Amino acid sequence: MRFSKKTATICAFVLGATILATSAFADIMIGSGYYSLKNSMKTTMAKLTSEVDNFSADATISLKIDGKVFAESTSNAKFDIKNKAKESMDKNFRKGELRENYWYSDENQSIYKNFDDGSYDVFEKRKYNNETNRIIENPLEDEQVKDAEKILDAFVGSLQDAIQVEESAGKKMYVGNLSETQIPPVVNAISSFIFKYSILDEWSAKNLDVPHPKSNIYLTKATGKAIENEDGIIESAIFTASMSAQDSKGIEHIYSLDFSIDIKDVNSTIVKAPNLDGKKVTYSKEGYEFDSKYIGKYKNDIVKEEDNSFEKVGERFIEITSVENGNVKGKYYEVYNAGYEADIVRSFDFYSNYDESIHFTIIHYTNDKGEKKKGIIHRTGSQNINVSFNVTIDEDNDGYSYSNNEDGFDNTFIRIFE
Template sequence: MNKKLAMIGAGAVAGSVLLMSSVYAGIGGTPGYDTYKSAIKNTAVTVQNSTNKMNLTVEDNGKVLLQVNTTIKTGKDDKTGSADATLQSGETKQSIQYFNQGGKQIIKSGNSDVYKVLENDAGEEMRHESGHPDELQDPAFAREAENVIDALVGNLKNYVTLDEEGSAKEISLHLEGSQIPAVVNAVGSLIIREGGRDHGDKAQGKAADIFGLNLQTVHDSLPKLTDEIKIDAVNLGADVNADNLITSHAAEIRISGKDNQGTPHSVVVKLGMESSDFNSTTPDTVDLTGKQVENVKLSDEKTFQRWHRS
């Protein structure tokens, strides 16, 4: 569920992936690569919990179509966490709260007084099957993953820059036009085209049932690009503080294309995240005493996996 909300606040995760992969490709390369790699590793190892504020906006021809604001508080050691998210698409505003406490996952939407408690059997089994914690901590697996990323990124490492001001550091990546690799443009265009299609996915109905969110409204508000889709520019950045911790990320992706009526669109996706209160964050909790509670049984494990991973 933390992953679900993070992606709601992201989606534009593509930008972060590009930045992370670019940095990891910079072994022995530029100072920007080495600095960011060091900060990533140090943050992952030393930060046990933090407060992360994320914001996402999607603009089309100068008009804001979607705004998402999320605050996620993590409690790494005891697997606790909380999140508070708002989504604004057109005139429709939705919100959701999430709590992971005492072995329970609790969800409350802004348009309801009911707290839904998810039964964890399916979720625990899915997480055990994924095996990701052990794999990510395995040095051999990490080295192989890094080698794969190195091969995929190629010359993108040459565009990462480092700007130092005292003990603070700023890392940037700016790509536009022909600087953007053809494979990135091709994959990005395919994702944008397919994302705009209405697949009649039952997962949206499931999300409405569980989270109280009308994702169809969000989907309908976004531009549906079908032709001449192109990523025009990618701007990414990260700030590193004096303790060698990453305190912020920012991404901006500019996309152009036409819809099936031939109308041109200029789309700008912006994603930002500010991290603070390292190792001093306590996730929010909720006292269910006296509140309306509904226990939700996720009996269909495949359905659970779809909305948990999406």
């Protein structure tokens, strides 16, 4: 178990655990506390993702069985919204082993530390449209989260006085406790389903070498506390939920899920790249699809259908002649068998520009009519390639898709080893 790189989503989940996890806090004192806490969550995520200059977040997720921790992740993250930089140190405990992860990212580079040997990998980033590229998105604006909010609103009124709201020195504290007898059957049913098939499904349980919750699953308790500061930001939150379940052998276990998060150093967090002087560093560019091992010759057959049979009439060849800094150069040509000469036998050189090839490698060439055209080349399998010529790239979709304008062209080329 480890944190997702989308730390914003984790923050939102942990901050909103009192609402989103099993509806434990789905009802507040005659509705006022519920909407106050929900609005505080929305304010928190809006400010952290777009209004403050920077902040830090420390988060922990822990899973226990019968009181013993079997998986735990901690994340100490720093976000510089203004300068689009972020840094995180993560620790993941699983199967009795502790692994550490460190990464740093800004507009120009991503840096990862290899804790096995202390070396670093530095990836130079592609040049995206940085005007709209934010380092952290507001997950509460996601359509699925908005739909979940509507479902949670439907529970208001079913769990009276689940949360107490206190206010002191400009801060609000939300405290909630639910015992087994206070949890409605519908909440138990939903939380049991999510726990069995999502949080700790059979594959995950086997992978973690822990008993899988098989039957008689129900929520035994849920407690939590969230503190909102003077600026309307939830600066800390703690949530715990416990479930009882029987494994495949009928043995009963208590599964506990703990969340905690602290938001701190708002507008005083400093994020900077690590000092790599004297370190072992491997430099590369982000998204290299090809390197020198792909230099070589590739081919496929030109096939024609005759008299209800397939006849090989020639061969197509791709030669990749150089790959430097992600830029590919090569040539394409056709060879026809005697008696099957084509009106036009194509042959041309092509090249790619690394900075242009954001989602796939775009190649440029000039066809037999002297027209400048574009194509696509990418890897398939371990050593073969796919090549398409005369393509139209969907610029309105940020170049994520393209269409091939050549019918009957086999775009799979097999590596030739001589």
